[in-house]
Amino acid sequence: MSIKQNIYPFTALVGQENMKKALILNVINPALGGVLIRGEKGTAKSTAVRALADLLESLKVVDLPISATEDQVVGSLNIEEAIKTGEKKFEPGLLAKAHKNILYIDEINLLDDHIVDVLLDAAAMGVNTVEREGISYSHPAKFVLVGTMNPEEGDLRPQLLDRFALSVEVIGEQNPKDRVEVVKRRLAFEKDPESFVTGYEEAQQLLAEQIIHAQKVIHDVVVTDETLEIAAKISIKLDIDGHRADLMMIKTAMTIAAFEGRLQVEKNDLLKAATLVLPHRLRRTPFEDYNQGWSDIEKLVNEECLV
Known part of the structure; x- marks a missing residue:
């Protein structure tokens, strides 16, 4: 690289x-x-x-x-x-x-x-x-x-x-140690870009290889009818319009499985997918916070995944 x-x-x-x-x-x-x-x-x-x-x-x-x-x-x-x-x-x-x-x-x-x-x-x-x-x-x-x-x-x-x-x-990092680390790394990068980048070369290579492998196997990932049913139940219970959310949850879960080196979707993949697919599709008033109700979603998904 x-x-x-x-x-x-x-x-x-x-x-x-x-x-x-x-x-x-x-x-x-x-x-x-x-x-x-x-x-x-x-x-x-x-x-x-x-x-x-x-x-x-x-x-x-x-x-x-x-x-x-x-x-x-x-x-x-x-x-x-x-x-x-x-x-x-x-x-x-x-x-x-x-x-x-x-x-x-x-x-x-x-x-x-x-x-x-x-x-x-x-x-x-x-x-x-x-x-x-x-x-x-x-x-x-x-x-x-x-x-x-x-x-x-x-x-x-x-x-x-x-x-x-x-x-x-x-949002900006709320943990003081993480905020300090953000600044320290940025200063190190600006002071000596070549040395800083070299220090992450192995991690970069490993991640690139993981992504490329996932791109090759994504079309081989399979999903069970049980997982499809869980996705449907989640969308119904959350009163989400249409079927796009169901499809996106499944496609995202399949991509997560490929990224993690597996060829079958697990229930936990669906939970991870839901955190990315559902929040912006929830019905809410103009004054409701964007993340309002996410704890309820997580609880619901966990309940369905544990059935």
Whole structure:
């Protein structure tokens, strides 16, 4: 593995375990459909995304600015050229560049809802289709969608929230020792990047190998009917709309199993998946806290998993 001195190592990040796991799971299985990271500034959201891309080397991060137009995102067709020559001339957009990479949108809650819809459609289908004046063009668009946002600056509509497979809430570390460690590691990195990165090279290599192996076996993971039934019962008891939550719980649990080197989903995988899939799908009033009621979810999942 080559060392890039200006990229902070993923394995050097302190805490934020749910965020790191959600990112890893989406890299293993881009078909999950993306992750929304909600939290205050200065909680290593952007650092984690770029560090994970660097870890795997085959990935790069494509940034999507919140000022981007639809044509800049999906690409455009040169209608005049098509009429003159009869040939489709496609000008690629950011989705084409993001193919097999990470598409990163900071402050996604400030992006136009229509463009968020387009991004989520492409992430779910793995294909981007552009239609103009009766002419259409499609190209592969399999990417890892990562959106970050500060809830204090406004939220996404519930319909859009539900489209994200996973969602995590991040806050600054509350343990004094962990906060000290965050600062110590950052100072060490800034003082001598080469030495700091070298110190994490073995851990980086091991994690990269674990992810690559999981990518190879994810399609061989099996899930029992009993586990499927538990997922369905959980969604029914929590009064969650539609079937997307059930599907996402199962797909996430399968990805967790692959990451942990197993080819069959265990009940505990479903509990871990629920922590990432369910909180942002709960019905709540505008004044309810995002994490309100999570203890009830955990209790419910544990009860079902222990049956």
